[in-house]
Amino acid sequence: MPTKQIDEETGRQIQELQLLEQNLQNFLLQKQAFVFEKNETENALEEIKKTDEDVYKIIGQVMLKSKKAAVEKELQHKKDILELRVKAIERQEEQIKEQLIKKRDEVMKKLK
Numbered sequence: 001m002p003t004k005q006i007d008e009e010t011g012r013q014i015q016e017l018q019l020l021e022q023n024l025q026n027f028l029l030q031k032q033a034f035v036f037e038k039n040e041t042e043n044a045l046e047e048i049k050k051t052d053e054d055v056y057k058i059i060g061q062v063m064l065k066s067k068k069a070a071v072e073k074e075l076q077h078k079k080d081i082l083e084l085r086v087k088a089i090e091r092q093e094e095q096i097k098e099q100l101i102k103k104r105d106e107v108m109k110k111l112k
Helices: 008-050 068-111
Strands: 055-059 062-066
Touching: 008 068, 055 068, 062 068
Parallel strands: none
Antiparallel strands: 055 062
């Protein structure tokens, strides 16, 4: 079975393809971390809404008594920011997927 020589341009495109795949993997990991943090924040918000008692929050290694409304507002703001980050990552993820498909098609055509 004869082996095909990969020209310099095709080799460069394969490297670009690998880089795009790594970038996509990095975005997926970031997205996973932000989604996890957003879910934790949503759960904390739900628990705060259920209580009329005192609320505590942890700052560093200290737990402080806080006003329920202030903690709720802080968590809602954090949730909003996390949602924006997830959406931004999803947009970037889609762009990379499109580039990846295009680059993969180019490389496959050259290899055939």
